[in-house]
Amino acid sequence: MKRGSSAPVRAAIYARMSTDKQSTDSPGDQIARCRDFAVARGWIVAEGLVVEEPAVSGASRHNRPGFLGLFERIDEWDVLLAWDYSRLTRDPEDYFWIANRLAEAERTAYDCMSGRDLFDLASQMMGVINHHERLKIGENTRRGMRGRWERGFATGGAPHGYTIGADKKVLIDADAAETVRRIFQWSAEGEGLRAIAYRLNAEGVRAPRPRRNRNLAQSWAPSAVQAILKNPLYKGELIFGRTRWKKVHSTGERRCRPLPESEWLRRAVPELAIVSPELWERVQAIKRSKGSTYQRQSGGAFKTTQGHPAYRHRGRHLLTGFLRCGICGGGFFDVHGTGLLGCGWSRDRGPRACVSALRVSAADLEARVLGAIREQVLVPEVVAYAVQTALTEIRQTLSRDDPEKLRERLAQIDAARERLLDAIEDGSVDMEDVKRRLGRLRTEEADVRSRLLELEAEPLDAESLRPQIEQRICEMRAALEGAADERRAALKAFLGDDRLRVLPDAERGFRVEGLLRVRLEAGPARELEGFRAGRIGGSGGGI
Numbered sequence: 043m044k045r046g047s048s049a050p051v052r053a054a055i056y057a058r059m060s061t062d063k064q065s066t067d068s069p070g071d072q073i074a075r076c077r078d079f080a081v082a083r084g085w086i087v088a089e090g091l092v093v094e095e096p097a098v099s100g101a102s103r104h105n106r107p108g109f110l111g112l113f114e115r116i117d118e119w120d121v122l123l124a125w126d127y128s129r130l131t132r133d134p135e136d137y138f139w140i141a142n143r144l145a146e147a148e149r150t151a152y153d154c155m156s157g158r159d160l161f162d163l164a165s166q167m168m169g170v171i172n173h174h175e176r177l178k179i180g181e182n183t184r185r186g187m188r189g190r191w192e193r194g195f196a197t198g199g200a201p202h203g204y205t206i207g208a209d210k211k212v213l214i215d216a217d218a219a220e221t222v223r224r225i226f227q228w229s230a231e232g233e234g235l236r237a238i239a240y241r242l243n244a245e246g247v248r249a250p251r252p253r254r255n256r257n258l259a260q261s262w263a264p265s266a267v268q269a270i271l272k273n274p275l276y277k278g279e280l281i282f283g284r285t286r287w288k289k290v291h292s293t294g295e296r297r298c299r300p301l302p303e304s305e306w307l308r309r310a311v312p313e314l315a316i317v318s319p320e321l322w323e324r325v326q327a328i329k330r331s332k333g334s335t336y337q338r339q340s341g342g343a344f345k346t347t348q349g350h351p352a353y354r355h356r357g358r359h360l361l362t363g364f365l366r367c368g369i370c371g372g373g374f375f376d377v378h379g380t381g382l383l384g385c386g387w388s389r390d391r392g393p394r395a396c397v398s399a400l401r402v403s404a405a406d407l408e409a410r411v412l413g414a415i416r417e418q419v420l421v422p423e424v425v426a427y428a429v430q431t432a433l434t435e436i437r438q439t440l441s442r443d444d445p446e447k448l449r450e451r452l453a454q455i456d457a458a459r460e461r462l463l464d465a466i467e468d469g470s471v472d473m474e475d476v477k478r479r480l481g482r483l484r485t486e487e488a489d490v491r492s493r494l495l496e497l498e499a500e501p502l503d504a505e506s507l508r509p510q511i512e513q514r515i516c517e518m519r520a521a522l523e524g525a526a527d528e529r530r531a532a533l534k535a536f537l538g539d540d541r542l543r544v545l546p547d548a549e550r551g552f553r554v555e556g557l558l559r560v561r562l563e564a565g566p567a568r569e570l571e572g573f574r575a576g577r578i579g580g581s582g583g584g585i
């Protein structure tokens with residue numbers, strides 16, 4: 043505290059309610075006690091620098107904007123008060139960060155409960171103790187979750203074969219449990235994942251709900267069968283704690299980390315067993331003897347560690363990943379390693395999931411798609427039409443803008459900013475709130491200004507852009523004839539996240555449907571987007 047001896051000491055107060063609920067003192071109580079502490083010493087509490095954060099963890103400073111804000115305004119106070127040190131931080135690194143900031147600015151902080159200041163050696167010990175305290179709280183939380191499972195309560199969704207009762211207890215779903223039993227039985231008899239999926243789909247057995255893509259039809263995939271066969275819960279063994287949340291020090295962010303198998307918590311839950319331990323073990327032994335592990339891939343397809351011939355060719359074709367089966371929506375790729383592309387769902391899930399028996403030569407498909415792009419899309423007339431359409435759309439948007447109103451809005455934004463800046467000088471506002479509002483004003487201002495600029499600019503027309511359009515078409519055509527990754531990048535630019543759908547066609551063997559976007563840079567700061575929808579035709583091809 044370097045200010046003149048006559049100037050009063052200004053105190054800032056920080057209070058925090060922890061998420062761990064270990065402390066029963068509310069932030070309001072903590073602040074009241076800190077005020078008493080200040081008054082007893084003849085200090086004044088700097089109003090506007092009394093910060094409370096209701097339910098954040100003390101594990102990191104990064105998730106506590108109010109706390110960081112106090113240090114940004116360190117010039118406005120002389121001492122920082124907290125009821126006890128664990129309110130300021132439970133992390134040793136943050137402890138030293140605080141100590142360094144205070145030392146630099148010749149400030150200090152007080153733990154009002156003990157009356158010690160931060161540079162007191164005993165206080166430093168407290169920082170270390172708090173760290174251990176926090177680790178202990180994490181451990182307790184983990185144990186609490188485990189206790190919940192041990193009492194038969196669910197912590198998340200229930201696997202296939204179970205349901206969650208009204209009292210949150212996990213129960214066996216008799217119908218689905220019967221399916222699980224049959225899956226294990228078939229696997230023990232030597233049936234493969236795909237054969238089992240076929241059989242279930244052929245019988246119309248209710249499938250687990252897909253986690254992603256919920257709008258797709260429900261059917262059994264080999265991956266769903268596999269997930270069931272390896273879950274020990276079906277033999278009555280509950281595993282908990284495969285992962286743990288860990289803090290990343292540099293960012294304060296929390297990440298989920300897998301734990302080694304030796305640290306997993308296992309517990310017998312015979313009341314939840316659906317198959318006998320013997321049957322479960324027999325299935326695992328068969329899986330081991332087959333010596334291959336299946337891994338789920340993004341396309342819903344599989345790959346084996348042994349390099350099944352059906353998958354060796356994956357990714358080899360230009361169009362791999364850009365295609366979908368036009369009938370079921372599943373992946374469309376090289377299904378048998380023969381250069382013939384087909385529906386992956388039809389192969390993996392059986393005819394009940396998809397009836398498509400269509401096989402298309404990769405070379406034919408590639409020729410047809412690229413030919414259509416070159417001849418029907420990347421031609422000056424089509425692109426000029428797309429540009430014209432986009433320009434018309436822009437002009438329509440612009441004509442809805444009234445320049446007078448836009449200028450008026452700019453003046454209002456200015457006035458609002460002035461008011462916020464005044465409020466900061468008063469010191470009567472929440473800085474975070476002000477920052478957010480200033481940010482919003484800045485975004486709106488940029489938008490209004492660019493709309494004004496466009497209104498004042500000369501209107502564009504497609505004819506004047508023609509040289510640019512032709513240039514761009516040449517580049518795109520060149521990209522489509524370039525190296526493999528360049529061609530894939532060009533296709534990605536056309537399709538975005540959309541996929542081309544491959545369908546059987548009586549006349550031409552197959553047809554491809556899709557939407558291609560032509561992206562063009564035109565005008566000073568505006569991206570134009572034109573569309574050409576429809577079928578990509580072409581002659582011949584197909585089977």
Ligand SMILES: [Zn+2]
Nearest residue numbers: 367370385396
């Ligand atoms: Zn299909």
